[in-house]
Amino acid sequence: MKTKQHIGSLMAATLLTGSMAMAQTTDQYKTAMTGLITRMDTTQSVDGNLQTANAFSRVANAEKDKWLPYYYSALCTVTAAFSEPSIEKIDPLCQQATQLLDEADRISPNNSEVYCVKAMIVLAGIKVNMMQRGMQGIMKAQANLEKAVQLDAENPRAYYLMGQQSYNTPEKFGGSKKEALAFFEKAVELAEKQKDRANTIDVNWGRKPAERQAANCRKLLQLAAK
Template sequence: MKKLVSIAALLSITLFAAAQNKKYISAMEKNVAALDTTRDAIQLQSLANNFERIGSAEKSEWLPSYYVAYCYVNMTYSTKGDMIDTYCDKADKFISVADSINPNNSEIYTLKAQIASARISVNPMTRGQKYGTISGELTDKAKEFDKTNPRPYYLEGTSYFYTPPMFGGGKDKAKPVFQKALEMFETFKPASTIAPNWGKNSTLYFLKKCEEK
């Protein structure tokens, strides 16, 4: 009898855990899908709040905090001045949480690099060297952690694209990097339905810009 009770209890725990995981995946899928359709700061803030709530309930999962950071760094592209730093500070906070849960992760280091790059736009003349170097080092780490991940190459391409030719950048330097990223996107398979899978459309956009005279 005791053995049957133990088996029943174990089965109940297993079924409960499976139900909780299904609920988590469903909530994440809904919000990740919404990321593909917006760059609006208000909507991104709403999604960041949703991911933060999911992360509060699922403390062992790194992806909710990753996506909170992703929302905040994308919000920097619709603002300027001190607000860029405000959003980057929030992004850094949450990407650090993700990193503490899943260290040495290529996706996390790519986003760290993107956050550093975003800080440059506050004042490119005074910040370019410092944050450009930080972003480059983080991008190299991201490549090292996963040689199949196209996003570090996409980010490297944007760095060249926005760097003037006199400082070693420009369209001619950016184009082959974007081409490599696109080749990698063609074969890249995300780890799950909620794993990072962004960047291909942006790569195509920048490739087109590189070909413009």
């Protein structure tokens, strides 16, 4: 009887130790991700974004079953591509972002957030050759954003990016500041519903730029009306 009790105590201790180790690992992951997301939100330079992308990649290599580190690494990489002044460096950055995003897509298929970044990668690549990639790239990005909305109609980032696309596209090619304003306002409205994500590692970027772009649209529309 005592032997059984001893075995039972050992099993309980082993399970408790395992649970504590798992909890500690989870806490370390969240702490690392929280710090990197804060860095991501305050970084503006190409080098800064790439350094943050590399840091997210290191987390991804340690947590291969989690999609968020791959996603954030791809997001930082494509953000760097948008700001990269050297045309010849943009395609390699977009390819790197695609590889990272493919891993996020593998772990979390049919994810609206992933399709938003897919659209961003296409749009970043247009700058390499506007004449050859322009219309086709715009259409491909739009298809990705429509898929993002189909997967999650409450995703503010999808509407923010749709607004950006409409804002930056010349009117003769289908752009519209009025349509862009509606998208930006929708993005802000939906971001308000996700404000509880602010202190988590869940995806929550996009509100502030959507608010700024909505204000820009209002000014331009007021000037056009005069």
